[in-house]
Amino acid sequence: MINILLCIMAGIVVGYLAKKTTVVKYTGSLLNVTIMLLLFFLGLSVGSNEQVVSNFTTIGLDAFLLAVGATLGSLFCAKWVYKKFF
Helix, strand or coil: CHHHHHHHHHHHHHHHHCCCCHHHHHHHHHHHHHHHHHHHHHHHHHHHCHHHHHCHHHHHHHHHHHHHHHHHHHHHHHHHHHHHHC
16 A cells, blocks of 8 residues: 555656656556556456356346446435535
8 A cells, every 4th residue: 555655656746847848748648558458457367267257147237236326326316416405
């Protein structure tokens, strides 16, 4: 956990010091490429895990129900907040 916080703090310091350089223009593209690579390797590790693949239908159903429940809960809460305060 400390390593993660130190990496974030180092990124903040480097970003502050390099904000006037031309490298900052490319951080959005580099970030997109990095996220795509992370997602690819996550899919690679999930696909190579036999236990996950064999239970995919059960895991997929649970994930679907959680996503639907979270979305509906957010919509109902947003509707309640809107009616209560606006």
